[in-house]
Amino acid sequence: MIILDNISKSFNATHAVKNVSLIVSTGEIFGIVGPNGAGKTTTIRMMTGLLTPDKGKIIIGKYDIVNESIKAKSILGYVPDKAFLYEKLTAREFLIFISSIYSIPKSEALSRTDEMLELFGIKDIEDEFIESFSQGMRQRLLFASALIHRPEALLIDEPFMGLDPFGVRMLKGVIKDLSSKGVTIFLATHSLHIAEELCHRVGFINKGSIISIKTKEEIKGMEGGLEGLFLKMGGE
């Protein structure tokens, strides 16, 4: 479960996120959409602990991300929108490194590394330096690293960046599967049809505030679907 309790964040007196409150239930896929600069990435970065909210509380599972950050982070997986990785490590070494810093025991870490490399289709290039990876391969590796410690909550910023259609289909399957296993997923995206297809609920954020939350069923019943709603909300 993820709880955002009245969180706000400003940069140089400009409100990036303003009084956002939200509860994402266990196993739910919650999507957040909005125009560029609406506050999606800032919200996610506060949830990961990369930014500290000026006001409000963020609970991941049962831990406060500010006051119990180590416990909260140990049950959190994060896929950022920019794939900066350790370029001079190989994919396998990178996953082993991530396993180590999440204190996964050796035998389990090795088997999970193999499992992730297989699942995300990067087994063939596991011993190549990350610097030679394409954007799509980096995105696959990012997902593998975010899932290797079996998180209870997964935060994803633009999940399908650089992926080919095979990759997109595979990843949609992974996200649905994680949700069915009880992983809480919070994703920010510009891809409306994917949000419509994957998310149980979608929140619209504009100028730092969540202005509407709709369920999958509500969106289906609307004229123009999510796109129509987005254009209407974005213009407000």
Next chain:
Amino acid sequence: MLLLIKPKLLSLKNSVSTKVVLRRLPFIAIGIGFWFLFYIGTYKVLTYVRGIEFFGEILSRKLFSMTFFSLLGFLILSSIITAISSFYLSKDIPLLLSKPVEIRDILRLKTFEAFMNSSWMVLSFMPPVFIAYGIGYGAPAGYYLLVLGCFLLFSLITAGIGITTAHILTRLFPAKRTRNVLFGIGVVLFLLLYFLIKGVIPQDISTPEGFINSIMSFKTESPMIPSYWITEAVFPVLFKSGFNIFYTIILLSNALFFLLLSEIAGLRFYRVNTERIQPSGERVSRGILGGYYPEMNTAMFYKDIKTFFRDTGQWSQVLVIGALIMIYVYNFKSIPINALSGFPFIKEIMVLVNLVLSGLVLSAVSVRFIYASVSLEGQAFWIIRTSPVDMNRFIRSKFLYGFIPVTALMLILVFLTNLAMDAERILMYLSLGTVLMLCVSISGLGTGFGAMYPKFKYENIASVSMSLGGMAFMLIAFSIVIATLSLESWIFYVYDIKGVMDLSGKIQIALSMILIILINAAAFYLPMRIGEKKLQEHTGIL
């Protein structure tokens, strides 16, 4: 070309604000303080040298040309390394190559960058030497203008030679990985340096006559080298005996020639070279440590070590440091201790001088390898920040990453130089103990400073140690070395030379010891704590 430099200048302009200047004011003050001390030191040495009967003026001229002779080698080496970083490893290269920009313009932009990165530190540290010479000789105002202009031309010559060499070496070595290129450069340069030193210094330096002869016959006087040209251009003005335009023109024409040569080499090789060094997707052998699984505590350390040996930009800097250390050890081996044996406490003084110089080496090595270690995470630092690793653990890992190799290097260095000077056992133990303590405190200071002023979005790692924070760290580190050694010398003076063992003497010794411990503990602890806190609050990662 000017259009390409514009983004760099704009970035510089945007990063300089009143707030930033105010925040950096203490560092600027430290820099100015050092400038002043450096000036005083040079002036005193110059006055002493000029006072020596018969040889004074010749020695002073000799010192000037020897300084530039050493700078020549250092700047060429530094230019080769920075040229490889700027031309072939910088992050903006793919963008520049994909734009409708002439290769010639890219080459000029990168030449400017390589020149600035390789020589700005030397350019900013030399003015006190020039001023000391100017005031010492009562030189006219024109001298200052001339010496700065000539020095700029001198630096441009070294940049031209360095850049040309970098292009040719990258072309010559067939390997796709640039590490082979740099290994080649290292071997060639070390051999050159070895034969150069072997060839130019006579081996008999065991007597005072031999010592003076060796300095006098040090072959910096060849009219074929830039250090000779700059000495010949500057000294007539210093002596107020007219202006020798011939050598100024030689400097100018050579600067133009070598810059042109570097451009021709670039036009010929750059395109092909940039294609050759593209990441190739080659498989990496897992090696004998392939099955090793680090615990959380050692994972970051292990990752850093692995990355270090794979990242050319990082370990190529070892070459610069290696060359400096080689010259340093050789110099100590050449000191005619026997010839100076008539002076009281000469061994103790030489051990102290050795420690001061090792402190300088420690500061220089630390800024390259310890200060830069936090920034080395680059924009991948988000991985650490979002993982369950607390910053204290992270910063300790970074401390160990720098501390272990630097301490091993320094202990070996001081041990070898003391051995070369035949230092007594007690002096050896004291030196090693002092160096060990300084390594702890300076490594802590470096890690802490690096965490306080991280630069995660760097274009090449050399620019991190060359930043204002890096310079400030180096100066503070050296101040701590000087403070520690001054207090130790005072203890030695009271205990061994003055022979005061009354209550006042004991109090002085105790106070000095406490101060040494306090200074070093504070240097280790405070920056680490502040750095840890700053990293926790750092927001500009992704």
